[in-house]
Amino acid sequence: MYSLLPGLRVVEASSFVACPTAGLYLAQMGAEVIRVDQVGGGPDYRRWPRAPGGGSFYWEGLNKGKLSVAIDLSAPEGRELLTRIATQPGKQAGVFLTNFPVNGFLSWEKLSALRPDLVLTRVMGKPDGGPALDYTVASALGIPFITGPESMGEEPVNAVLPAWDLLTGAYAAFATLAALRHRDATGEGQEVRVPLADVGIATIANLGQLAETLQGGDRQRYGNEVFGAFGRDFVTRDGERLMLMAITPRQWKGLVSVLDIAEQVARIEAERGTSFATDEGERFRHRDALFPLVEQAAASRDSGELMEQLDAAGCCWGPYKRMEQAVRDPEMVGNNPLFSQIAQPSGESYAVPGAMATLPGLDRQEPSPARTLGADTERVLMDVVGLGSGEFSSLVDRGIVARAD
């Protein structure tokens, strides 16, 4: 955690991945993020993966460092309370993140009536308000048909990382700060809609793949090969699998030198009238000749020696690890200053990361755990909304709000 946004107050009423990550990123940069959940937990409160005791590793992973308020959002009174929390006055308040329906009780119309200069960032599925999730965005874009080896034929291969959720969440955090900067300059509020489906198709276009596909049709399946560059998995003599890539001239030069294949490469260049030194596209075009060379060279080396030489030459490569190895790797987790061992509400204590960026000029504070559901209901309703203790007790008694279990 870094104290880069001290005093900024953000209210989040959301679930699943995209919108909660936007709140998480803001919290990890020092904003006070008030997450509002349904009493008893919203639809993502028990999401897998779960701890042995039943607590959700997922929920506590995405809600680290946020205050937790539990409100019955099915009750009109609960809904009104949420709108009051979200629209509290103050130059550093009035920022609201949600994935609730665009035309429901958290519509721009209703919220901006209470605070016209609200910054309201709304993560959506489709731009028309229809549902879409990471997997349905990916399938609608055709990505599963170009994932995996050619042998998959007509079978789609889904990705396991919710990439569209994650990108949407980070972009929503960015767009929120952009709208806030605009408000600081002009006094104007803003609704910022970030639909997953638009993030998907715009990204395909930004990467040049929309134009490519319009011109040349679908990209074929390239298995583990990197399109348009030199890259693939190769196996060493001792059976280790490495991802070897060369994107820059320096990386290619290093790879050729480490593998000692300069002569053979020069022969291919002469035969085919091309040069691989600076044009990564040519390395892809002629991969039928280059891959066997590299395969053979990799298969004649032991991984330990090869990895050292690749590092020394500034090559770009990565091991293929199992995730179980990755999470126990001291470089990635144990000795990585991002991580601290802390206790989470599930009752488990484990390595937890703070902000994904490193700011050498500021102190990195220890990551905060997630709060127990409802742990801050009382404090937020009394301090932020200004309820009296009698009012608060009455809300608790009537089940409109809840404290921590």
Add this chain to the structure above:
Amino acid sequence: MYSLLPGLRVVEASSFVACPTAGLYLAQMGAEVIRVDQVGGGPDYRRWPRAPGGGSFYWEGLNKGKLSVAIDLSAPEGRELLTRIATQPGKQAGVFLTNFPVNGFLSWEKLSALRPDLVLTRVMGKPDGGPALDYTVASALGIPFITGPESMGEEPVNAVLPAWDLLTGAYAAFATLAALRHRDATGEGQEVRVPLADVGIATIANLGQLAETLQGGDRQRYGNEVFGAFGRDFVTRDGERLMLMAITPRQWKGLVSVLDIAEQVARIEAERGTSFATDEGERFRHRDALFPLVEQAAASRDSGELMEQLDAAGCCWGPYKRMEQAVRDPEMVGNNPLFSQIAQPSGESYAVPGAMATLPGLDRQEPSPARTLGADTERVLMDVVGLGSGEFSSLVDRGIVARAD
């Protein structure tokens, strides 16, 4: 494009995906982004996919709406020019994005000596400055071993979307604005380092998967199934493949009703002593019983009718399209207000997206094309750096800078 960050000046010296997307997102929200490239093009200038005439769809996709300056960055004089552009004074200037080496001529030490309150966002591979790319980050995390069907055995399956690059880029844009807000409040500059490898492992942890893997070892391969929820691809009677999901109680209720399987589902619930209504994890745990039911129900419906019913019931589903269908889909591209048909430097005219967010309160301006390499060299060096025309001509004559071809 939206005019949300008018007047803000950002300088970008970068290549590939992550850092250029950060600049793109800022430009699409109205910042003036000055992209500096090597004379003749940097390592990503000819990247695939390419237009028939040779221009890079990729390069022009990621550099839309940025000014283009061409400088010989191998020459000391060129390097000094870049540092001067990046560190120009002004409250709305002094924001610099780069993926250049951490200890090179664009180090924090050197740049902050010229402008102490610089906001310098540096996209990196590994946190120690070593190289890492999207694919090597993914392989080191073990993701390829849990992608694809069980039949892949010990073979890894790489993802085709550069998800780590994209997430890193959006997060870098977010962190840049956070650091800028801090500078506005305190006058302090900041180096913000965003290493791809840290974004990777922190994200796995944020999603709860680090804790899961520490406790229970590697997740198995689930093919196209969604972990921890109800979701998979199913084929209809007329041979259409649909991704059907149910994350929320409402989506599950809708799916059960549309597929008319309430009785069979109730029988499974009774037999197994569980309820699928609100706990998506139970739907995953008992997928051995639920999938065959849904398979059979989907196989007895035609897709047209089924899709209509799913929509009417608020279900979450997506078609499996080919990308070729997606890019010609009027809803996604042709009639989507994100997109405009514009001419790009490749000489091709095609649908190009603006900002991925929609701001109903502001005018969406037409997306700007990428500029020809070096098109703004003269203007930026004269107007921004304040060079005289004699100085500029001399730089051109000596090959230190270049105008557009």
